[in-house]
Amino acid sequence: MSGLRAKNKADKEARIREAAWALFAEQGYEAATVREIAQRAGVAQGTVFVYAKDKADLLAMLFADRLSAVVESAFATLPAGVSLLDALVHVFSSFMRFYAQDTRLARSVVRGVLFLEGPAAERMERLNRPFLGRVAGLFVAAQAQGLARAELVPFVAALNAFAAYFMALASWLNGLLPDLAAAEAQLRLALEHQLLGVLLPSSSPIELPTQQGAAP
Amino acid sequence: MSGLRAKNKADKEARIREAAWALFAEQGYEAATVREIAQRAGVAQGTVFVYAKDKADLLAMLFADRLSAVVESAFATLPAGVSLLDALVHVFSSFMRFYAQDTRLARSVVRGVLFLEGPAAERMERLNRPFLGRVAGLFVAAQAQGLARAELVPFVAALNAFAAYFMALASWLNGLLPDLAAAEAQLRLALEHQLLGVLLPSSSPIELPTQQGAAP
DNA sequence: GTTCAATGTTGAGCGTGTTCATTTTTGAGC
DNA sequence: GCTCAAAAATGAACACGCTCAACATTGAAC
Numbered sequence: 001m002s003g004l005r006a007k008n009k010a011d012k013e014a015r016i017r018e019a020a021w022a023l024f025a026e027q028g029y030e031a032a033t034v035r036e037i038a039q040r041a042g043v044a045q046g047t048v049f050v051y052a053k054d055k056a057d058l059l060a061m062l063f064a065d066r067l068s069a070v071v072e073s074a075f076a077t078l079p080a081g082v083s084l085l086d087a088l089v090h091v092f093s094s095f096m097r098f099y100a101q102d103t104r105l106a107r108s109v110v111r112g113v114l115f116l117e118g119p120a121a122e123r124m125e126r127l128n129r130p131f132l133g134r135v136a137g138l139f140v141a142a143q144a145q146g147l148a149r150a151e152l153v154p155f156v157a158a159l160n161a162f163a164a165y166f167m168a169l170a171s172w173l174n175g176l177l178p179d180l181a182a183a184e185a186q187l188r189l190a191l192e193h194q195l196l197g198v199l200l201p202s203s204s205p206i207e208l209p210t211q212q213g214a215a216p
Numbered sequence: 217m218s219g220l221r222a223k224n225k226a227d228k229e230a231r232i233r234e235a236a237w238a239l240f241a242e243q244g245y246e247a248a249t250v251r252e253i254a255q256r257a258g259v260a261q262g263t264v265f266v267y268a269k270d271k272a273d274l275l276a277m278l279f280a281d282r283l284s285a286v287v288e289s290a291f292a293t294l295p296a297g298v299s300l301l302d303a304l305v306h307v308f309s310s311f312m313r314f315y316a317q318d319t320r321l322a323r324s325v326v327r328g329v330l331f332l333e334g335p336a337a338e339r340m341e342r343l344n345r346p347f348l349g350r351v352a353g354l355f356v357a358a359q360a361q362g363l364a365r366a367e368l369v370p371f372v373a374a375l376n377a378f379a380a381y382f383m384a385l386a387s388w389l390n391g392l393l394p395d396l397a398a399a400e401a402q403l404r405l406a407l408e409h410q411l412l413g414v415l416l417p418s419s420s421p422i423e424l425p426t427q428q429g430a431a432p
Numbered sequence: 433g434t435t436c437a438a439t440g441t442t443g444a445g446c447g448t449g450t451t452c453a454t455t456t457t458t459g460a461g462c
Numbered sequence: 463g464c465t466c467a468a469a470a471a472t473g474a475a476c477a478c479g480c481t482c483a484a485c486a487t488t489g490a491a492c
Contacts, residue, residue, distance in 0.1 A: 044471065046471070046472055049450065049451080050471075110331075114330065115326075115386075115390065125392075148414050149412065152414055156406055160380055160383075162383070163376075167378070173331075190375060193368065194409075194413070196413050196414075196415060197411060198364050198411045198412075199412060199413075200364065250478080250480080251478085259441080259442090260441065261442085261479090261480085262442055262443065262481080263442070
């Protein structure tokens with residue numbers, strides 16, 4: 001068997017990942033160059049592209065591991081006997097606190113992760129789908145306990161919750177919200193609205209009046 | 217006054233915009249080069265960067281106009297006497313149908329628009345804030361008619377609706393949904409859930425059981 | 433018509449991410 | 463220990479977005 005071969009490959013990959021992580025953290029994603037990463041890892045430029053399809057894939061690889069760890073941790077530390085709202089806030093806040101470690105890099109990650117191509121997209125989808133499944137599980141549990149409407153589709157509710165989380169995250173990372181606390185506050189408010197709903201039980205869904213004023 | 221000066225400037229800007237639009241449509245955003253755009257517009261490469269901060273800004277400029285037109289059209293064509301759900305679907309579907317004209321370019325636009333820098337970000341925010349205000353106006357109207365909960369914060373509800381729209385849009389443009397119809401269907405389902413809410417009126421928000429199974 | 437400061441334009445040049453023909457390394461078969 | 467195809471690594475070369483010192487154009491003042 002090819003022990004040396006595999007070991008060298010693993011070593012090089014590890015060195016490249018470490019170098020990339022260090023330089024991304026030090027200089028940010030855009031400022032860090034592949035040449036510098038390669039030099040720090042002790043390999044040639046071209047070698048980097050043997051292990052990652054492109055620079056964006058390098059960043060995605062680095063965060064895929066860490067993000068899946070955050071998912072595990074978030075559900076592992078979910079307090080028992082907590083309300084559905086608090087459970088959702090707990091899970092999504094875990095991500096926000098993770099991204100708070102380096103908001104500059106977080107911006108690049110979230111930006112890159114949303115529109116990936118090819119294998120990287122599939123890798124992310126393999127992380128995302130089970131995650132959304134587990135969030136949906138929270139709604140299923142609430143249904144089982146008679147707390148949530150029976151007609152509700154858990155996966156749709158999970159997607160809505162994720163959408164609200166993503167919006168708060170993006171607003172924060174774009175500087176529209178001042179800090180982590182503000183982002184968490186917006187997240188909670190948005191989720192609260194989703195749980196309580198908009199319409200009154202009456203529900204005679206007719207008549208919506210005209211709009212005033214146009215934009216500049 | 218400097219009539220010729222202004223006219224030349226306006227002409228050049230128009231030519232650059234036309235050239236950029238044509239080439240982005242023909243080849244896609246990434247494949248189209250600034251050199252080619254400049255050549256088609258009859259100017260030097262450097263001149264392009266006088267009118268747009270960078271290539272991404274060029275794309276953003278092109279779509280800022282068109283998007284604000286879509287906003288106007290969406291609210292102008294809002295049928296009277298329609299349900300809140302149908303009103304929301306109408307507004308957000310307008311955007312989806314607009315993006316459906318060129319989904320490849322739409323991907324680049326949505327991707328670029330989400331994380332803009334500097335003046336481009338402000339320009340987008342000046343488009344987005346009033347838009348969200350008008351969506352919030354739909355909820356205010358529903359409240360005024362006694363259809364929506366009085367405690368609801370209209371802007372939060374609007375942001376939730378936008379988040380659901382964005383999620384459906386991103387899923388579609390990433391190929392997770394097959395076509396425009398599927399995206400519109402997901403949008404409607406998600407909004408329906410937001411309007412009806414999750415929790416039962418009972419609301420004794422306690423007890424949420426354990427999760428099973430970890431991810432690979 | 434000439435002057436000249438302000439404004440607008442230019443394209444060679446820089447540093448970047450990425451490719452790929454070439455070179456080096458590896459280990460099973462003998 | 464040698465052979466040699468397969469695998470891995472290399473770095474020169476390429477095309478790109480973008481900058482900026484140099485150059486061209488404009489029009490108010492005289």
